[in-house]
Amino acid sequence: MLAKRIIPCLDIKNNEVVKGIHFEDLQSAGDPLELAKRYNDELADELMFLDITASHEKRKTILELVRKVSENIFIPFSVGGGVSDLEDIRNLLNSGADKVSINTAAVLNPDLIDVAARKFGSSTIVIAIDAKKIGDDYVVFTHGGRNNSGIDAINWAKEVYNRGAGEILLTSMDRDGTKNGYEINLTSSVVRNVKIPVIASGGAADAGDMEEVFVKAAPSAALAASIFHYKTTGIISIKKYLKSKGITVRL
Numbered sequence: 280m281l282a283k284r285i286i287p288c289l290d291i292k293n294n295e296v297v298k299g300i301h302f303e304d305l306q307s308a309g310d311p312l313e314l315a316k317r318y319n320d321e322l323a324d325e326l327m328f329l330d331i332t333a334s335h336e337k338r339k340t341i342l343e344l345v346r347k348v349s350e351n352i353f354i355p356f357s358v359g360g361g362v363s364d365l366e367d368i369r370n371l372l373n374s375g376a377d378k379v380s381i382n383t384a385a386v387l388n389p390d391l392i393d394v395a396a397r398k399f400g401s402s403t404i405v406i407a408i409d410a411k412k413i414g415d416d417y418v419v420f421t422h423g424g425r426n427n428s429g430i431d432a433i434n435w436a437k438e439v440y441n442r443g444a445g446e447i448l449l450t451s452m453d454r455d456g457t458k459n460g461y462e463i464n465l466t467s468s469v470v471r472n473v474k475i476p477v478i479a480s481g482g483a484a485d486a487g488d489m490e491e492v493f494v495k496a497a498p499s500a501a502l503a504a505s506i507f508h509y510k511t512t513g514i515i516s517i518k519k520y521l522k523s524k525g526i527t528v529r530l
Contacts, residue, residue: 330360349375454482
């Protein structure tokens with residue numbers, strides 16, 4: 280069985296790590312380089328770096344910061360925010376990213392997924408899906424959670440898989456920052472409908488939440504932010520707990 284991955288996330292705004300609730304009320308959470316080094320040393324399986332206002336502000340991801348982080352860590356490094364074309368993907372990969380996460384541009388131009396997967400390989404292309412429950416459906420939001428695309432999240436997950444995406448970063452906007460646990464129904468629905476790794480995101484409060492999402496929804500990885508940034512818990516302690524529950528992790 281493949282080991283489940285634990286992934287800390289650096290949400291970046293104005294060159295600092297921030298964290299909010301439901302993508303709003305963002306508060307400072309630390310220095311990105313210091314946090315990246317810490318998570319590298321604490322046995323994180325990967326690091327996610329998201330320039331969360333880049334698409335809304337119609338600018339590119341901060342390449343210099345990406346370079347600094349990549350030079351100081353030795354774990355796989357995924358970067359997203361403001362990615363709109365092949366040149367952006369190439370620049371991020373050349374700056375040290377191992378994978379590139381795309382959300383808004385993929386929704387606006389789905390063909391970008393096909394072309395990018397062929398050009399750079401599926402394993403480098405992560406499609407980020409920010410989903411909110413509206414009525415009985417889960418709907419995709421873009422531009423850092425600001426714009427309702429009207430697209431069904433489960434159908435979109437199937438489409439990006441069929442177009443060649445190598446991984447899905449699935450964030451429940453309803454659970455983001457709440458510490459109420461992952462959105463199990465959303466996560467399990469996406470996992471059942473695709474044959475690529477899915478990263479569950481949004482709502483983690485402790486190791487028990489990660490155990491629950493792995494057991495009930497079976498994603499390949501669980502992502503968290505504030506519980507790591509503010510040292511509510513640590514990556515190693517979470518991995519030890521998961522291992523004690525029979526969940527395969529790297530230690």
